[in-house]
Amino acid sequence: MNRIFNFSAGPSTLPVEVLQEARDELLDHQGRGLSIMEDSHRSKAYDAVHNEALSNMRELLGIEDDYAVLFLTGGASGQFAMAPLNLLGEGQVADYTDSGAWAAKAIKEARVIGAVNVIADCGKEIPTRVPRLDELQYTKNAAYVHITSNETISGAQWKEFPATESPLVADMSSDILSRPLDVSKFGLIYAGAQKNLGPAGVTLVIIRKDLAERVSDKVPLFYRYKTHIAENSLYNTPPCFPIYVLMLVTRWLKEKGGLTAMAELNERKAKKLYDVIDAGEFYRGTAIPEHRSTMNVTFRLPTEELEAAFVKEATKERMSGLKGHRSVGGIRASIYNAMPEEGVDALVAFMKEFERKNG
Ligand SMILES: Cc1ncc(COP(=O)(O)O)c(C=O)c1O
Secondary structure, eight states: OOOOEEOOSSSOOOOHHHHHHHHHTSSSGGGSSSOGGGSOTTSHHHHHHHHHHHHHHHHHHTOOTTEEEEEESSHHHHHHHHHHHHHOOTTOEEEEEEOSHHHHHHHHHHHHHSEEEEEEEOTTOSSBOOOOGGGOOOOTTOSOEEEESEETTTTEEOSSOOOOSSOEEEEOTTTTTSSOOOGGGOSEEEEESTTTTSSTTOEEEEEETTGGGGOOTTSOGGGOHHHHHHTTTOSSOOOHHHHHHHHHHHHHHHHTTHHHHHHHHHHHHHHHHHHHHHHSSSSEESBOGGGBOSSEEEEEOSSHHHHHHHHHHHHHTTEEOOBOOTTTOSEEEEOOTTSOHHHHHHHHHHHHHHHHHHO
């Protein structure tokens, strides 16, 4: 096997054990002579996969029965629309925090549907950060309060979540399952799969069941959470193969000791990189230290030419995906759950050597 260390922000690296298992079962799922991709979504075998994926999610996050767990399609971008379609009634206002590019996209979509109050805006600040809890000035009786738990592009992450009177809604696309979470603090959580959950194509939604009842009759059935809750995410053909891989990923997470163990590993991996950044003047972290992401480590070099050389030389050393997002430049090392610690160690060694040669 000749795998590289892939630091891409998403789609991103998957646990090699998961890929091996999916490969072994690809043509012949459990001796049945067909792939899980080719099987009916109403089959007994797929049913077992679907329900194990759901129960693993519940177990890992400690999700109680008053919440539904859904596997939908359309990505987190689809949820930018679906959340307000379901939760933002006529005459109501939704509170949004602007912490960067993804929050801004969520705000833009919500404004198509209803009234939005941006209650904190640090989305364009450099160094990057997320809002501080004491900055948040809620609208009275807001339909909900929306946050982006981890800004994948800027590398800023909420370390503590606000206790809100209105239901808290979070886009957790780039840090779901990276640390333990008290789901009961949230009304709705959503995430595209292609960072910590599996391949692109399935979208995770966790919603307090009573909130799903708010939806207006004017919303098409397909776009109502309650339609999918009633059908256990089998209202239409689900993305069976991505859900199958998500099931393997969640099984892998349980074997690795669950989210407490994963959070420890993620903290350790991130610290190794931030320590190199902080050791001298050559590298400059993009986010303020208190809000630095454990998932997307963003930094700059003294010049754009050096940044280009860094990416090019890293590629030669079998490390890919380090170029910052096209909208902001710089370097971004995405170190999701599946990035092995050896990958981070290799990058640390490369960064030190690159600085020695060019600093
Ligand atoms: C925080 C965040 N939100 C939303 C999205 C968009 O997700 P999708 O492409 O699944 O619609 C991304 C994608 O990278 C993201 O990182």
